[in-house]
Amino acid sequence: MxxxxxxxxxxxxxxxxxxxxxxxxxLTLGFFVWTSTGVSDVLWTPRIVDYKEDIDRHKRDADxxxxxxxxxxxxxxxxxxxxxxxxTYGYRLCGTQxxxxxxxxxxxxxxKDGLDNVHKEPVNVTRWVRGNEWAKMLTPRVKPLSILGLxxxxxxxxxxxxxxxxxxxxxxxxxxxxxxxxxxxVVYNQVWENYGQSVEYRSQGGIxxxxxxxxxxxxxxxxxxxxxxxxxGQQSSDDWAKKIPTASITVEDAELMWRLSRxxxxxxxxxxMEAQNLSPVTSYNTVAEIKGSQYPEQVVLVSGHLDSWDVGxxxxxxxxxxxxxxxxxxxxxxLGLRPKRTLRVVLWTxxxxxIQGGQEYFRVHRNESTNxxxxxxxxxxxxxxxxxLFTGSDQAMKIIKYLAATLLKxxxxxxxxxxxxxxxxxxxxxxxxxxxxxxxxxxxxxxxHHSQGDTMTVQDPDEMDLCSxxxxxxxxxxxxxxxxxxxxxxxxxK
Amino acid sequence: MxxxxxxxxxxxxxxxxxxxxxxxxxLTLGFFVWTSTGVSDVLWTPRIVDYKEDIDRHKRDADxxxxxxxxxxxxxxxxxxxxxxxxTYGYRLCGTQxxxxxxxxxxxxxxKDGLDNVHKEPVNVTRWVRGNEWAKMLTPRVKPLSILGLxxxxxxxxxxxxxxxxxxxxxxxxxxxxxxxxxxxVVYNQVWENYGQSVEYRSQGGIxxxxxxxxxxxxxxxxxxxxxxxxxGQQSSDDWAKKIPTASITVEDAELMWRLSRxxxxxxxxxxMEAQNLSPVTSYNTVAEIKGSQYPEQVVLVSGHLDSWDVGxxxxxxxxxxxxxxxxxxxxxxLGLRPKRTLRVVLWTxxxxxIQGGQEYFRVHRNESTNxxxxxxxxxxxxxxxxxLFTGSDQAMKIIKYLAATLLKxxxxxxxxxxxxxxxxxxxxxxxxxxxxxxxxxxxxxxxHHSQGDTMTVQDPDEMDLCSxxxxxxxxxxxxxxxxxxxxxxxxxK
Numbered sequence: 001m002x003x004x005x006x007x008x009x010x011x012x013x014x015x016x017x018x019x020x021x022x023x024x025x026x027l028t029l030g031f032f033v034w035t036s037t038g039v040s041d042v043l044w045t046p047r048i049v050d051y052k053e054d055i056d057r058h059k060r061d062a063d064x065x066x067x068x069x070x071x072x073x074x075x076x077x078x079x080x081x082x083x084x085x086x087x088t089y090g091y092r093l094c095g096t097q098x099x100x101x102x103x104x105x106x107x108x109x110x111x112k113d114g115l116d117n118v119h120k121e122p123v124n125v126t127r128w129v130r131g132n133e134w135a136k137m138l139t140p141r142v143k144p145l146s147i148l149g150l151x152x153x154x155x156x157x158x159x160x161x162x163x164x165x166x167x168x169x170x171x172x173x174x175x176x177x178x179x180x181x182x183x184x185x186v187v188y189n190q191v192w193e194n195y196g197q198s199v200e201y202r203s204q205g206g207i208x209x210x211x212x213x214x215x216x217x218x219x220x221x222x223x224x225x226x227x228x229x230x231x232x233g234q235q236s237s238d239d240w241a242k243k244i245p246t247a248s249i250t251v252e253d254a255e256l257m258w259r260l261s262r263x264x265x266x267x268x269x270x271x272x273m274e275a276q277n278l279s280p281v282t283s284y285n286t287v288a289e290i291k292g293s294q295y296p297e298q299v300v301l302v303s304g305h306l307d308s309w310d311v312g313x314x315x316x317x318x319x320x321x322x323x324x325x326x327x328x329x330x331x332x333x334x335l336g337l338r339p340k341r342t343l344r345v346v347l348w349t350x351x352x353x354x355i356q357g358g359q360e361y362f363r364v365h366r367n368e369s370t371n372x373x374x375x376x377x378x379x380x381x382x383x384x385x386x387x388x389l390f391t392g393s394d395q396a397m398k399i400i401k402y403l404a405a406t407l408l409k410x411x412x413x414x415x416x417x418x419x420x421x422x423x424x425x426x427x428x429x430x431x432x433x434x435x436x437x438x439x440x441x442x443x444x445x446x447x448x449h450h451s452q453g454d455t456m457t458v459q460d461p462d463e464m465d466l467c468s469x470x471x472x473x474x475x476x477x478x479x480x481x482x483x484x485x486x487x488x489x490x491x492x493x494k
Numbered sequence: 495m496x497x498x499x500x501x502x503x504x505x506x507x508x509x510x511x512x513x514x515x516x517x518x519x520x521l522t523l524g525f526f527v528w529t530s531t532g533v534s535d536v537l538w539t540p541r542i543v544d545y546k547e548d549i550d551r552h553k554r555d556a557d558x559x560x561x562x563x564x565x566x567x568x569x570x571x572x573x574x575x576x577x578x579x580x581x582t583y584g585y586r587l588c589g590t591q592x593x594x595x596x597x598x599x600x601x602x603x604x605x606k607d608g609l610d611n612v613h614k615e616p617v618n619v620t621r622w623v624r625g626n627e628w629a630k631m632l633t634p635r636v637k638p639l640s641i642l643g644l645x646x647x648x649x650x651x652x653x654x655x656x657x658x659x660x661x662x663x664x665x666x667x668x669x670x671x672x673x674x675x676x677x678x679x680v681v682y683n684q685v686w687e688n689y690g691q692s693v694e695y696r697s698q699g700g701i702x703x704x705x706x707x708x709x710x711x712x713x714x715x716x717x718x719x720x721x722x723x724x725x726x727g728q729q730s731s732d733d734w735a736k737k738i739p740t741a742s743i744t745v746e747d748a749e750l751m752w753r754l755s756r757x758x759x760x761x762x763x764x765x766x767m768e769a770q771n772l773s774p775v776t777s778y779n780t781v782a783e784i785k786g787s788q789y790p791e792q793v794v795l796v797s798g799h800l801d802s803w804d805v806g807x808x809x810x811x812x813x814x815x816x817x818x819x820x821x822x823x824x825x826x827x828x829l830g831l832r833p834k835r836t837l838r839v840v841l842w843t844x845x846x847x848x849i850q851g852g853q854e855y856f857r858v859h860r861n862e863s864t865n866x867x868x869x870x871x872x873x874x875x876x877x878x879x880x881x882x883l884f885t886g887s888d889q890a891m892k893i894i895k896y897l898a899a900t901l902l903k904x905x906x907x908x909x910x911x912x913x914x915x916x917x918x919x920x921x922x923x924x925x926x927x928x929x930x931x932x933x934x935x936x937x938x939x940x941x942x943h944h945s946q947g948d949t950m951t952v953q954d955p956d957e958m959d960l961c962s963x964x965x966x967x968x969x970x971x972x973x974x975x976x977x978x979x980x981x982x983x984x985x986x987x988k
Contacts, residue, residue: 083753090637143584146946227947228806229721252806252949259577259950312722312746452640453721455746456753 051399054481055406061480062407062473065331069469070411070462074334078327078468079461081109082320086313086456093310094350095127095281102306103284106326106347110288113330115345117291120284123360125350127281128152130310131274133247135218138162139268140260145253148311148450149275150202150219151234151353152241160272161185161216161245167254167261171200171208182213185269189220189254195446198222203236206246216271217246220254223446228252231450232309234353245273283307285357286347290329292479294340299368300479301344302328302376302471305351305358305424312454316445320459320467321378321438322347328472339479341373348424351379352450358424372433373484375425376475382459382467383440387415388474391422392434395486400436403477413470415439432487436474438467545893548975549900555974556901556967559825563963564905564956568828572821572962573955575603576814580807580950587804588844589621589775596800597778600820600841604782607824609839611785614778617854619844621775622646624804625768627741629712632656633762634754642742642805642944643769644696644713645728645847646735654766655679655710655739661748661755665694665702676707679763683714683748689940692716697730700740710765711740714748717940722746725944726803728847739767777801779851780841784823786973788834793862794973795838796822796870796965799845799852799918806948810939814953814961815872815932816841822966833973835867842918845873852918866927867978869919870969876953876961877934881909882968885916886928889980894930897971907964909933926981930968932961 068074085102092099103120110118128151135145167187168174174186186209190201199222209217221231230248235241257267286306292298304321308314325345332343348357365372374392387408390400397416404414420437422429429435440463448454478485562568579596586593597614604612622645629639661681662668668680680703684695693716703711715725724742729735751761780800786792798815802808819839826837842851859866868886881902884894891910898908914931916923923929934957942948972979 084757087750087753088634090635141582141584225721225941226951227719227721227723227941227945228949229723229947252947252951255951256581256949259581263578447719447721451721453723453746455722455750457720457746457749 048395048398051481051483052402055403055477058477058480059407061337062477063410064335065472065476066410066469068331068335069465069472074331075465076461078323079459079464082315082323082459082464083456086315086319091308091310091312091314092306094125094283094307094353094356095278099283099307099349103286103349106286106306110286110326114333115288115290115329118288120286121361121364122282122284123349123357124280125283125356126353127278128353129276129278131155131276133273133275135247135249135269135271137257137267137269140265145269146228146230146250147218147247148230148232149245149247149273150206150232152277153206153235153246153273153275154242154244154277155273155275156216156245156271160270162268162270163215165257165261165267165269167258169258171204174208174212178212181209184214185216185218185271186214187218187249187254187257189258192224195222199233202233202248206235206244207238207240210240210243214244216244218249218269218271219246221248221251223251223449223451225447226251229451229453232311233450237354242277245271245275247271247273283349283357285349285361288329288345290332290339290343292340292342293338296342298341298371298373298484299344300341300373300376300475301346301425302475303346303348303424304378305348307348307350307352308454309352309450311450311452312448313456314454315456316381316448316454316458317450318351318379320382320464324378324382324464324468324471327468328475331468331472332476337476339476340482341479343475343479351424355424355426359427362427366427366431369428369431369433372428374434374436374478375422375428376436376471377421377423377425378438378467378471379423380421380437381440381442381445382438382464383442383445384463385411385413385438385440385467385470387413387417387439388470389417389420389437389439390434391418391420391429393486396434399485403474407473407477408470411466411469413466434485434487438470440467542889542892545975545977546896549897549971552971552974553901555831556971557904558829559966559970560904560963562825562829563959563966568825569959570955572817573953573958576809576817576953576958577950580809580813585804585806585808586800586802588619588777588801588847588850589623589772593777593801593843597780597843600780600800604780604820608827609782609784609823612782614780615855615858616776616778617843617851618774619777619850620847621772622847623770623772625649625770627767627769629741629743629763629765631751631761631763634759639747639763640722640724640744641712642724642726643767644700644726644740644742646771647700647729647740647767647769648736648738648771649767649769650710650739650765654764656762656764657709659751659755659761659763661752663752665698668702668706672706675703678708679710679712679765680708681712681743681748681751683752686716686718689716693727696727696742700729700738701732701734704734704737708738710738712743712763712765713740715742715745717745717943719941720745723945723947726805727944731848736771739765739769741765741767777843777851779843779855782823782839784826784833784837786834786836787832790836792835792865792867792978793838794835794867794870794969795840795919796969797840797842797918798872799842801842801844801846802948803846803944805944805946806942807950808948809950810875810942810948810952811944812845812873814876814958818872818876818958818962818965821962822969825962825966826970831970833970834976835973837969837973845918849918849920853921856921860925863922863925863927866922868928868930868972869916869922870930870965871915871917871919872932872961872965873917874915874931875934875936875939876932876958877936877939878957879905879907879932879934879961879964881907881911881933882964883911883914883931883933884928885912885914885923885930887980890928893979897968901967901971902964905960905963907960928979928981932964934961
């Protein structure tokens with residue numbers, strides 16, 4: 001074989017390869033154009049139209065659900081159910097017998113409601129106990145400080161911890177003054193900007209103080225409004241969180257100590273805490289269903305968490321979310337509706353101490369993700385609903401918007417915005433599963449959050465009925481549409 | 495004298511009498527028409543015009559005061575002064591040494607400010623002490639109740655008072671169930687409508703319960719918003735107020751017990767209080783002046799009360815009012831202004847326990863009422879000012895409105911409305927003396943009122959500067975106008 005012939009043959013083969021390459025390139029380019037320019041939307045239109053027609057067909061069922069909850073036999077029921085539970089049991093701290101008693105009480109209620117497959121799923125949970133605790137400023141004058149120890153914190157010696165205070169506003173300031181920290185009590189007086197920013201000081205304040213040799217840390221409560229009310233919460237999961245006693249103090253006392261320190265006045269504080277981290281115990285997620293009539297293996301999951309902090313009644317965080325999720329299934333059953341897909345309610349355990357119930361559920365059930373149509377959680381209060389927050393593909397977002405505009409307009413809850421608060425179901429979007437949470441008028445949520453003020457007084461029966469209506473209509477309709485939400489499960493989600 | 499002559503004479507006399515009668519009637523009618531139809535206003539116009547021109551001439555002084563306080567050397571001073579006092583001393587309960595220490599501290603501050611005639615005027619005051627106190631619900635479950643004993647209340651035996659609870663929403667309901675009250679603890683769960691309505695239950699709740707044989711009374715706190723925060727306060731002055739222990743409970747706990755009782759559940763509560771009414775002591779109103787240059791015997795009085803309840807810092811009630819009143823004189827002195835009339839600041843003692851300082855001052859000084867141009871008090875918070883509330887004659891109201899429109903527009907505080915909150919100076923309008931208070935954006939005032947939340951956190955430096963400006967401009971201008979306010983001192987006032 002001469003060299004020319006070889007070239008000829010090579011060119012021939014090369015042409016074939018090039019043709020394959022060019023074709024592949026054009027296909028790839030076409031796909032990008034398709035997906036990025038909206039051409040896909042146009043071509044997807046028939047599919048969206050199918051959903052639209054399907055949603056339109058659910059107007060009657062949606063109206064029946066709304067009527068039942070807002071003016072019918074269901075009016076006020078969810079509030080009364082929640083009041084009965086919280087008035088009877090009070091708060092439900094992770095690892096306590098009270099939480100387990102409430103889980104059993106809920107199993108009983110769900111069964112009495114005639115729901116299917118009512119059961120508990122075990123979760124190995126941490127057990128942190130508060131015990132007695134108090135603090136007082138000794139100098140420049142004696143003043144009691146209202147405190148709430150933070151989750152994971154250790155206690156003090158029985159004589160308490162007495163030390164001079166160093167007050168800072170930011171972690172940067174703490175680092176700048178690192179050499180002053182050793183042997184002191186660090187007081188954080190971070191300014192409230194929003195929950196996300198301020199909560200860093202609750203999560204990391206004790207840890208950063210411990211690393212610099214502080215003997216204790218006191219963190220300004222994470223709230224925009226205070227009536228000298230401390231707000232508890234969890235610290236980050238880090239061994240350093242268990243090194244020194246750490247508690248929240250009130251906005252008022254943090255500002256007082258800040259002002260005194262700015263005047264060059266020495267402040268001394270005594271802190272006493274009996275907090276302990278005990279050995280883990282078994283708790284349970286509580287599950288109930290309405291089995292789907294056509295695609296029972298496919299699931300719409302609605303949820304809230306049953307546990308709470310050990311203050312107030314946990315009526316808002318998250319009694320309301322848990323109970324409207326139960327109510328969503330309850331109303332579907334009571335009206336004799338039977339969706340094609342399975343409607344599942346999960347009442348999570350031990351959300352407050354690190355989403356323990358939610359993470360265990362994901363670990364056990366993640367292999368069912370292709371059948372998980374949507375995961376929904378309400379954990380930001382059940383105030384007047386405005387609509388839904390949604391995490392999912394653009395296509396799915398369009399469907400949710402159409403659903404809200406069509407079926408939730410009657411209750412003024414047609415507003416759909418991105419970025420659901422998914423809490424216990426936060427992992428599922430990483431597998432392409434869409435998620436939704438309630439969008440409510442929640443401006444006052446953090447006034448009461450993790451404080452003694454989280455009681456039934458925050459709840460309003462009419463607002464809760466409206467939230468139940470939004471929750472039930474959305475969940476039932478998505479469970480009964482012919483198709484699952486276009487999940488775009490392999491493409492990254494918002 | 496025949497009968498005809500007699501009649502003739504009678505008729506003659508009668509005519510004279512009739513003429514006097516008719517004239518009197520016409521004069522009276524004319525007076526009514528004058529005062530009721532606005533004819534008087536028209537005829538008063540020249541006088542008003544005089545005032546207007548005089549007020550216009552004060553624009554420059556008013557602007558200097560505003561500049562000094564809002565952007566000049568006085569910016570932030572009143573906030574810092576108040577913070578220093580409240581941070582150093584904390585609350586200032588009537589009858590305590592702390593209050594007396596603060597009175598002496600203020601005398602020193604007023605003297606250092608170069609004010610005239612700084613002195614204290616004695617007041618014999620009651621002395622109520624709280625001591626330790628706590629309460630808990632024993633059945634249907636054990637739950638601590640946050641309480642604050644109410645003024646005049648007696649304590650419990652050292653073993654506390656344990657009894658079944660009867661929960662009512664209104665006094666009518668209490669009377670309907672009068673036969674059930676004996677031996678029980680009455681819990682009032684009155685709905686919040688407004689302060690005036692709800693405070694009746696704090697004032698009279700213990701008294702009405704005692705009359706029916708109750709062993710204690712627990713009154714829902716008087717507030718539209720709660721984070722499980724009890725609010726203390728005074729009961730009516732009545733011997734029955736000292737018969738049984740009476741405390742405030744939180745809105746949340748009152749509603750909890752109400753719901754439980756509506757379900758037919760028996761509630762038992764233990765209440766422990768060490769409250770005592772001790773023998774009276776001497777306290778003092780604190781007085782300072784800027785002597786008038788032309789009419790020193792004529793007075794414009796600005797005021798707030800220095801005492802507070804024994805919770806929080808008393809920064810809002812009424813640290814703010816007291817300190818802007820001091821600041822009003824301070825700025826006039828610092829700017830070298832000298833009004834024609836005397837500017838007097840009075841810092842009242844023991845307002846909270848029944849306006850004791852204010853009533854004693856009225857008793858001693860009421861004979862000076864014809865020289866009292868206006869009495870002003872700020873005791874509803876120093877939030878963003880909107881203008882003034884005014885009690886006085888229609889003529890005086892017009893002058894105040896013109897003053898506010900002309901001199902306070904720059905600080906958006908031109909709104910003048912009737913019915914001043916006069917608190918410690920409430921008696922003076924009965925002698926025809928006009929009164930004024932601050933009109934502020936005080937929607938949140940009762941969130942913090944008489945609670946642990948009454949601290950510097952409620953105060954905003956800029957808002958306090960604006961309040962000082964309104965207070966100083968109004969007081970100085972009224973002290974410097976050529977004429978006193980037309981007081982209409984013998985006619986009933988609004």
